[in-house]
Amino acid sequence: MQSQCVTDGMHPDVPDVPKLPEFLDDAVVAAWSASGAPLVDLLRRARTPGRLTGFRRGGRAAVLVTDPRHVHQVLGVGGDRYVKRSHRARPLIGDGMLTATGEAWRSQRRLFQAMFTGRGIQRWEHHIAAAADRVIGRWAERARRGEPTDIAEDVQFFTVDTIWRSLTDHPLDQETYVDLAAVQDIVAALPADVGGAAALPPEVETALAALDERMHRAITQARGRRTADGAPGGGAPGGGAPDSGTPDGGAPGGGPSVLDRLLGAAETDPAYTDRLIRDELVTLLVAGYESSARTLTWAFVLLDRHPEVMERAAGDARAVEAVLSETLRLYPTGWLLPRQAVADETLDGLRIPAGTDLLVCPYLTHRDPEVWPDPEAFVPERFPVRTPLPPGAYLPFGIGPRACLGTRFAMREMEVLLGGLLDRFTVETTEPVGEPVFGINLRPAGPLYARVRERT
Ligand code: HEM
Numbered sequence: 001m002q003s004q005c006v007t008d009g010m011h012p013d014v015p016d017v018p019k020l021p022e023f024l025d026d027a028v029v030a031a032w033s034a035s036g037a038p039l040v041d042l043l044r045r046a047r048t049p050g051r052l053t054g055f056r057r058g059g060r061a062a063v064l065v066t067d068p069r070h071v072h073q074v075l076g077v078g079g080d081r082y083v084k085r086s087h088r089a090r091p092l093i094g095d096g097m098l099t100a101t102g103e104a105w106r107s108q109r110r111l112f113q114a115m116f117t118g119r120g121i122q123r124w125e126h127h128i129a130a131a132a133d134r135v136i137g138r139w140a141e142r143a144r145r146g147e148p149t150d151i152a153e154d155v156q157f158f159t160v161d162t163i164w165r166s167l168t169d170h171p172l173d174q175e176t177y178v179d180l181a182a183v184q185d186i187v188a189a190l191p192a193d194v195g196g197a198a199a200l201p202p203e204v205e206t207a208l209a210a211l212d213e214r215m216h217r218a219i220t221q222a223r224g225r226r227t228a229d230g231a232p233g234g235g236a237p238g239g240g241a242p243d244s245g246t247p248d249g250g251a252p253g254g255g256p257s258v259l260d261r262l263l264g265a266a267e268t269d270p271a272y273t274d275r276l277i278r279d280e281l282v283t284l285l286v287a288g289y290e291s292s293a294r295t296l297t298w299a300f301v302l303l304d305r306h307p308e309v310m311e312r313a314a315g316d317a318r319a320v321e322a323v324l325s326e327t328l329r330l331y332p333t334g335w336l337l338p339r340q341a342v343a344d345e346t347l348d349g350l351r352i353p354a355g356t357d358l359l360v361c362p363y364l365t366h367r368d369p370e371v372w373p374d375p376e377a378f379v380p381e382r383f384p385v386r387t388p389l390p391p392g393a394y395l396p397f398g399i400g401p402r403a404c405l406g407t408r409f410a411m412r413e414m415e416v417l418l419g420g421l422l423d424r425f426t427v428e429t430t431e432p433v434g435e436p437v438f439g440i441n442l443r444p445a446g447p448l449y450a451r452v453r454e455r456t
Contacts, residue, residue: 024055024064033057040335040363040438047364052348062357063347066364068371072392072399073347074339074358079400082339082358088440089187089286091200092208095276096283097405104271108280111265112405115258121409127165131158131172132417139425139452148430151448155296155417156181159289162413167281168218169257179214182207183286187440215278222259258284284406291333292410294443298331299323299418301444302378304429309380313422314455320419322380324411328396330378335363335442337398362395363442425452 024046032042046053046064053064065074074082087099097108114120135158142149160180161172172180189204200208256264262280266272303310303323313319337360345352352358367375371393372382385394397404404410421427427450434445 024053026056029055029057038438043336043359043361043364047361049368049370052350054350057357060357061353061355062359063352064364065358065360066368068365068368068390068392070348070392071360071362071365071395072390074360075337075395075398075400075402076391077400078345079402081342081345083342084402085338085340085357088190091190092183092186093283093286094279096279098283098287107269107271109405111261112258115261116405116407116409118408121412124162124166124409125412127169128162128413128416131161131165131413132420134158134161135417136420136424139421140454143425143452143454146451148449148451151300151427151450152293152297152444153447155300156289156293158417159292159296159413160285162292163285163288166409167258167284168222169260176214179207179210180285180289182211183282184290186211187286211282212278215281216274218259218281219263219274219277222257223263226260226263287404288406288409290441292414294333294441295324295327295331295410296414296418297444297448298333299327299414300427300429300448300450301433302327302330303422304427304433304450306378309378310422310427313380313418315423317415317419319380320415320422321411322383324414324418325383326378326380329366329372329382329394330376331436331442332362332366332396333441333443334396334398334404335438336361337395363438365393365395368393424455426455427452 028045029042032045043064046055047066050067052070055062055064065071083101084099087093090099093099095104097105097112100108135154138154139149157177160177164170164172164176164180186204186207189200259277259281262272262277266277303313309323313323339358339360341352341354341356341358343354366372369375371389392399397407397410429448429450431449433448437443437445
């Protein structure tokens with residue numbers, strides 16, 4: 001028996017194909033499109049519990065995937081058959097690990113895999129601690145002066161600092177921060193469907209040039225140090241002083257920085273040109289700082305609404321971890337993970353023609369009442385989960401071969417900062433938080449001003 005095609009029900013000119021009730025009508029999509037509402041509104045409307053939903057958007061066939069079983073089949077077991085489409089940020093991140101495919105991706109991922117395991121990230125403990133101390137110091141100063149602080153900005157400085165230290169073994173200075181944090185403006189300015197040739201506004205070109213210059217200077221200096229003494233660490237890319245880990249600025253746990261690792265690879269593998277090294281650095285920066293910063297911001301938004309949870313989490317590392325897990329359930333920053341079917345496929349008895357877009361939506365999956373009782377409520381006590389979740393039910397870091405490389409790093413840095421701040425300060429926002437923005441990342445709009453006070 002031939003399987004039905006997910007797009008069949010949307011062709012009114014094919015009378016013998018039944019129109020399935022869960023299929024989103026063209027008229028609904030057109031009305032949504034005309035309203036200028038965000039994509040998440042269409043997807044909320046499209047979601048049919050337990051089912052795939054097909055629709056056409058901009059002339060392309062798309063399928064919304066939210067049921068854990070389907071998520072598992074697309075990202076998990078089907079990870080090689082449903083692939084990423086060209087990434088919007090490709091002009092920025094080039095051929096780095098986020099956009100690479102096939103053998104090039106496999107070899108890039110292999111190079112970093114061991115560095116980002118639970119054991120591997122121990123080399124960066126001192127970097128994370130030093131970056132957290134900086135923010136704690138800033139808050140102590142704010143508390144002393146009675147001035148509000150912008151939490152969104154503070155946590156972003158922290159996550160750019162931790163990633164920069166891990167890439168180069170050096171702390172972040174203000175000038176470097178400005179150049180690195182500009183990546184979000186660059187990404188925002190890139191056209192949604194990248195042809196590669198689109199002209200960018202002059203200020204974005206300037207920001208991109210400054211970023212490239214920063215990366216090339218770091219590469220040149222690190223290579224110079226390798227040539228001079230054959231040892232990782234030392235020097236000061238970006239103008240910062242060497243960090244305090246060891247006398248030579250290397251990690252006290254031993255092991256190279258990410259940049260050293262890349263330069264080492266370049267000595268034996270000609271694929272690692274300076275261009276690819278730059279692409280990998282920018283990729284880790286782009287992938288590595290914004291999600292962690294936004295998650296920390298969301299955690300403070302939720303804690304502000306639940307002061308009793310904030311009190312319980314102060315001084316309790318397990319409660320802090322649970323707060324972060326629950327924050328990532330309600331606000332997974334990677335709220336939409338698009339894939340494309342390479343060849344014709346069958347999914348849950350439905351035919352998926354080659355080229356169909358599959359929109360995996362962790363944001364909606366995480367709010368499935370079949371899996372999460374009272375799904376809209378912030379209940380950190382759900383974690384750690386007592387009974388194993390169905391595969392595909394919880395995926396803030398993705399699942400399958402393209403799951404997040406930095407999961408352990410991200411959880412560790414967020415635990416250290418959130419735990420350190422809650423131990424020492426009480427926090428109260430001074431202005432209402434902005435609406436959720438469903439862009440490439442899911443973030444609250446605008447700053448998050450709060451008054452912080454030392455605990456007595
Ligand atoms: C709360 C913080 C973070 C969240 C929620 C997050 C989430 C994700 C998700 C959902 C994916 C999969 C995307 C997809 O399947 O299309 C991903 C991929 C990735 N993440 Fe993260 N991430 C976080 C932090 C980090 C950090 C700190 C790093 C690096 C230090 C990092 C590096 C990467 C890389 C390199 C990939 C691409 C992996 C590949 O394609 O093989 N992420 N992340």
